Amino acid sequence: MNKILQIHARDNITVALTDLTQGEQVNGITLLNDIPAKHKFANRHFNPGDEVTMYGVLVGKATVEIPQGALISVKNVQHAARGYELHERHTQWNIPDVTAWRNRTFMGYHRADGSVGTNNHWLIIPMVFCENKNVQTIHTVLQKELGYHYDNAINLQQQVSNMAAAYKAGNYAGGQVNVADRTAPVMSEQIFKNIDGIKFLNHTMGCAGTREDTRGLCGLLAGYITHPNVAGATVLSLGCQNAQLKILQEEIAKRDLNLKKPLVLIEQQAIGTEEDFLRIALQQTFEGLIKANDNTRKPAPLSKLCIGLECGGSDGFSGLSANPALGLMSDIVVALGGSVILSEFPELCGVEQGLSDRCFTDELAERFMGLMTVYAEKAKLVGSGFESNPSAGNVRDGLITDAMKSAGAARKGGSSPVTDVLDYPEKVTRPGLNLLCTPGSDVESTTAEVGAGANIVVFTTGLGTPTGNPVAPVVKVSTNTALYNKMNDIIDINAGTIIEGAETLEQMAARMLNHVIEIASGNIRAKADTADHNDFIPWKRGISL
Incomplete structure (x- = not known):
């Protein structure tokens, strides 16, 4: 397993893939601080105002002098992002080989309008x-x-019953009251x-x-x-x-x-x-x-899949493991004629130029940039710009600016051209990569993606979340193995194997798509469904990020 990763040749900070200690030498750099896994250290000396680059894009600026080998944190770096404007179209992309997937089908519910459901x-x-x-x-x-x-609370009911009985008998001393048998829901x-x-x-x-x-x-x-x-x-x-x-x-x-x-x-x-x-x-x-x-299930081509691309409880590994693997899976779905939805506009801050350049037409690029601009301005009017988006958990686990978080989050969208730009709550009508204006809030964004037509949502997480949806299966993918081992009752797939070097991004993308096909066919259930998680929150526009 590698200890560090410099994601892009232009990057001037490096990610720690495992805990690194002060005084340790990596790539000829002596570390001046302990660098926890998921966090970053300076490749070079920074003066105040110097640009900090990761994923090949601007993600912040130094607020104080930062010596080479020092920990990058909110104490020495603040959010910064490049502006954006209308450029030439860049819609050429490396279409993945989908020979292995071309004749695959899933068993779905065919509707009169030509769409196919993964549930009924x-x-x-x-x-x-x-x-x-x-x-x-x-x-x-x-x-x-x-x-x-x-009834998935039967064991909890038994625990409360045991505690109540102990209290009535006068012998409840606090602590855990054991439940002898765990009963299946x-x-x-x-x-x-x-x-x-x-x-x-x-x-x-x-x-x-x-x-x-x-x-x-x-x-x-x-x-x-x-x-x-x-x-x-x-x-x-x-x-x-x-x-x-x-x-x-x-x-x-x-x-x-x-x-x-x-x-x-x-x-x-x-x-x-x-x-x-x-x-x-x-x-x-x-x-x-x-x-x-x-209605009964019947075979359907994979072109009938519409995948919502979501992340929540992100960490410093999100942009290295689960998100880019999901991006490769997204490219496969698009190459097969299916649809994918990339949303959470506050978490596309700093990568607007690349996404707008990938739009098929100038009109689509202008709509995307217009939606981003208006959303950012409305957020400022209520005293909360995009730079306020990262949560305490994000920062604690290495995502210290919104642009850094966004650059990793955008990797869920792969590399295919943008075929449509939608404003909430519009519906997907074109195959390919669709950009949907939603907040970065996990449940509001997932709610909106399903409302736009996603018949399955793939949700990457570094910290863990029980989010589900009443209508569409929500497939959870952990960015790291520690999370999967700790919360595997709500996590479907572990992408931490990428960080450990046990799987490539391509292998993980294939495993994820196979899992999606099995869920779409009703052969297995997403863990959010088995736990009966049915989260639904409409967006009150202009209030949440």
Whole structure:
């Protein structure tokens, strides 16, 4: 295993792949500090104001004098990024050899609009937060009676029972109360064999927000209703809210003018009592489920995959292992005629020029740069520029500026040309690499990618996160082996083998794609799904990064 890595020939800082100690010599440089794994040290002497380069791009500037061999940290480097402008198109790329994948298929659900789902879910959706309780009531009744009740807290319930019994008996002394037997999560018998789940999309929006947020919410919900992984939906409206059913129907028509799925639209204020409202909703939903159960899995080419590219809880290895491997997998999917979505615009800060140059047309490049500029300006207006994006965990594990984090995050997008630039909550309509304007917040971005049509999300993480989605499988890839060993109940694949030299980026990309195909076919489940993680947060625009 190598101890260090200089990623690009132009870089003037080097990454430690393992813990390095003060006084140690590496590549002729004597280290002046301990350099923890994932962190960086100076290749040369820096004066205040000197540019710090990583991945071949500007990622910061020295704030004080930094001697060669010193640790790079927030104490001596601050965020800096280059500007961007319209340049010539650079759309030539090294198309990967996809011979081994050309005839591969996955078993999916074919929809009337030509898309193919990797799951077959029924959705229960509130138009406004006032309906969240009713949505939860319907969801609870249906999932228990129809076989979708998934009790993964049975061991925790037993632990609480044991602690309570010990306390009542007067002999609870604190500490861990052992649970003798660990019981596997229980799932009752499923009535509708071809429906994978009944999912709900509770949220806190729909009224009293901005008109922009109202339209955005309706567009997002329309994206989920028309999603290839969705068989049908029940939508509950109160009646007086800003997010009217009429707006939702307009947004559905934009995405699928001739929607063929069963769709239940019901308004509480037009009916009367809550019980009458719920009884009508349950009856119409049950009849819709009968129709949706007619869908079965059939072979589909890999060109029908639409992969969301996501990262969260990133660390100093993200841009070295999981992200570039996912980028290679993305290139394979694109070469096969599929679609991939790169989002999280605050985490593309500093690499805008390269991405805009890869856009197929000047118009796409201008739209991307325009969206980035407006987003950055709005963030500053609320007192939080892109430089505020890195979290405490990011910084602690080696990502000390937003540009450094962004340069590694962008590697998820591979090297293919940009075929489309989308604003939230628009839907993917073109194969290839799509750029989607979303915040860097993990759940908001994942929510948006699925709303745009991602039928699977591949999510890289260096620190660990339980994020899932109600509609699309979220496949977690760890950037390092220590994380995988610690949190393998929620991590699907370990890309730390790349850091250790046990696998190449190409081998990992192939392993990831094989895993995606198995999940898309229903042969295995993403760990976020087995743990019943169903995170859904619409973006309140201009508030979050």
